[in-house]
Amino acid sequence: MTLLSRLYGVRPALRHRIHVRRNVEIPAADGVRLLATHYYPAGQHRPPLVLLRSPYGRGNALDQLPNLLAERGYQVLYQSLRGTAGSGGRFDGFVIDPADADGTLSWLRAQPWFGDELATWGASYLGLAQWELAARDIPEWKIALIQDAPSEFARGFMYPGGAFATGNALGWVQLVERMFTGGYGITRQMAGLVGAARRLSRATLALPLQEADQALTGHPVPWFRHWVRHGPGEKYWASTDHRANTARMPPMVHLQGGWHDFFLPGMLADYAAMVAAGRQVRLLVGPWGHGRGLYTREGLNDALAMLDAALLRQQAPLGVRLFVTGAGRWIDVPAWPPAHEPAPWFLHPDGGLSRTPHDGRSSPSRYRYDPTDPTPTVGGTQVGLTAGAKDNRPIEARADVLTFTTPFLTEDVEAIGPVRVRLHARSANPHVDYFARLCDVDPRGRSVNVCDGIVRLHNPGDVRVADIALWPMAHRFKRGHRIRLQVSSGAHPRFGRNPGTGEPLATGTSLRPSKHEIFHDHSHPSALWLPLTSGPS
Known part of the structure; x- marks a missing residue:
């Protein structure tokens, strides 16, 4: 057997x-x-x-x-x-x-x-x-x-929210390279793991990005270079889009x-x-x-x-x-998603997160994103063994990450279905990313990721609306826990850093920092929407 x-x-x-x-x-x-x-x-x-x-x-x-x-x-x-x-x-x-x-x-x-x-x-x-x-x-x-x-x-x-999945794309390149060159033998594949994480980390920072395959494997990988040269709406991707096959x-x-x-x-x-x-x-x-x-x-x-x-x-x-x-x-x-109520939690200027919006004027929350030191991420939907629910406190301690947190919950909050965030944001740079991550904070302060999402913007403007679709969820925030939303402009290497220049993804070599303001006043009610399946807290 x-x-x-x-x-x-x-x-x-x-x-x-x-x-x-x-x-x-x-x-x-x-x-x-x-x-x-x-x-x-x-x-x-x-x-x-x-x-x-x-x-x-x-x-x-x-x-x-x-x-x-x-x-x-x-x-x-x-x-x-x-x-x-x-x-x-x-x-x-x-x-x-x-x-x-x-x-x-x-x-x-x-x-x-x-x-x-x-x-x-x-x-x-x-x-x-x-x-x-x-x-x-x-x-x-x-x-x-x-x-x-x-x-x-x-x-x-490859391009969730418009941002290139650098870490996952290169992680798969590395996996295939190890399997192909190892002759599919388990011993040689395991030997290839030695130093793999370090090589992958270096490769995700390579410029121009189309040469990251060379940095990782020592030779060009043609299909990786196609990935970075062709945006998600281009004809190249038609052969990987099988949605029309549903009827068969x-x-x-x-x-x-x-x-x-x-x-x-x-x-x-x-x-x-x-x-x-x-x-x-x-x-x-x-x-x-x-x-x-x-x-x-x-x-x-x-x-x-x-x-x-x-x-x-x-x-x-x-x-x-x-x-x-x-x-x-x-x-x-009976079906996905189950019956639910999309309920908003509003961002507040003091780092709070509440069912009621801020009722007056407030100064925006601010941070600076520097692509030479890209905001990192842990866990989540990364390729490999590092995926999943992880402690986010080291990430949240960074100056380029904002957090908005509820008071301790007085009853369980269960949410099952799609999740979204709307940010009212301003940056002088039109080429920016906004990353949102939902976390469950236990009574001891440990902040564990539940789901996240990103959007890449290229349009100039004063205060722009960034709508972010997070990964769907089925999660219970227990009584005594807190709900937390992280806001930043990066999640490296899961999502490739935004160089901030508008240069082509494949060939760009310049990096430009950006300053960001997240608004949460009466006229700009930035919020997280959770799919509640039980009474709100």
């Missing part, structure tokens, strides 16, 4: 002996040779097939999932995309060549062991590959199980995300689109960062239940299941 079956309590009623065929050759539609590993249960005649398409190699720790599925009676075809793990062709970042899927489907249909029922599964890039698969009609496709992967890439990952997704879809996953807002938009398209959609959101939910008891059991429902005609666990952080409990709601 696989390790995962024992750890997560998903032992099959009947455990099948597993056979494995390695280095199976599959011709892409353009003749490129793709390699795959085929897992199948002994003694089963044409059982349902689960397809995984990945750039991350085969024969590593991820093989636990194919083994788990095969012992349950499913076939698994685990394929390496072109340019990875022995497959021919050239890897091109998040642009997936359609010839891979076209050739794979034609090949599958010609195999005598293929039983005409197909599921797909996978997190992150393996989820993106499922969205690309839906560019064509596939009648055999019964369910897609997608973790941490939205249909749209540029705005959701299979009849059942399982979406799994995490509150600290950088892809979560896009996945929630996909949930709404697929429900509107008539799909049966199960949504599960847990207290995780990117890629950490699949190998959990809750995540794995929920996904397997949906797989069995689609392929074995069992009861499907539809609806939405959410983990409420701060309360430490799971809840079931």
Whole structure:
């Protein structure tokens, strides 16, 4: 029995002996040779097939999932995309060549062991590959199980709020470089971790930014350079935008995300689109960062239940299941977002945060942002093990970070749904960012991040309105805690520093500091809106 079956309590009623065929050759539609590993249960005649398409190699720790599925009676075809793990062709970042899927489907249909029922599964890039698969009609496709992967890439990952995701983009470059040059061996990959954080930190400060790949890896990475040269609305990104494929997704879809996953807002938009398209959609959101939910008891059991429902005609666990952080409990709601009241908390000049706006004139709160010493961030939606809920007190002690905090709460405040901030702000520099982060402050003063967001502005003006969409949330602020909002102009390296010059992102080399004023008077009611699901405090 696989390790995962024992750890997560998903032992099959009947455990099948597993056979494995390695280095199976599959011709892409353009003749490129793709390699795959085929897992199948002994003694089963044409059982349902689960397809995984990945750039991350085969024969590593991820093989636990194919083994788990095969012992349950499913076939698994685990394929390496072109340019990875022995497959021919050239890897091109998040642009997936359609010839891979076209050739794979034609090949599958010609195999005598293929039983005409197909599921797909996978997190992150393996989820993106499922969205690309839906560019064509596939009648055999019964369910897609997608973790941490939205249909749209540029705005959701690369340019959230218009700011380039420097730390996450370079973090992924580093991950791919380590895997590719390490020959997909765990030992060499682990050795590549030595000094990795230091190299990444240096690379995020490289100027011009289009050469940060060279600083990180020692050589140019063509797809990274495309990312920094092309803004989110440019034609280059069309091949990574699969929102138009919603109508060709299979009849059942399982979406799994995490509150600290950088892809979560896009996945929630996909949930709404697929429900509107008539799909049966199960949504599960847990207290995780990117890629950490699949190998959990809750995540794995929920996904397997949906797989069995689609392929074995069992009861499907539809609806939405959410983990409420701060309360430490799971809840079931009929849809996302659940019924809620968007309720404002207003910023006050003394650093307060209150349900009532300031009733008179006040001087604005001020800070100075210097891109040569960019405001750092901790935790949140960063790539890697540093993501999640962290102590923010060192960040809040900086002079370039403002904080606005409620009094101690006299009753619990539970908020589930979308979060937004509106700032009335002034800066002489038209090229600025505004970053907002919501924190839960415990009775001892420890300030832990719940969600955050950023917006990049380029328009000149006197007092400008900065509307910031924060990550969605499901959180309980307990009685005796306080609600805090951070306001700053950076969150380096999660969001790349704004150089303040208006020069092109890829080639700019100058840095210009900026002074900022945040208004919170009667005429400029800057505020945080929380989606209350219980009485306001």
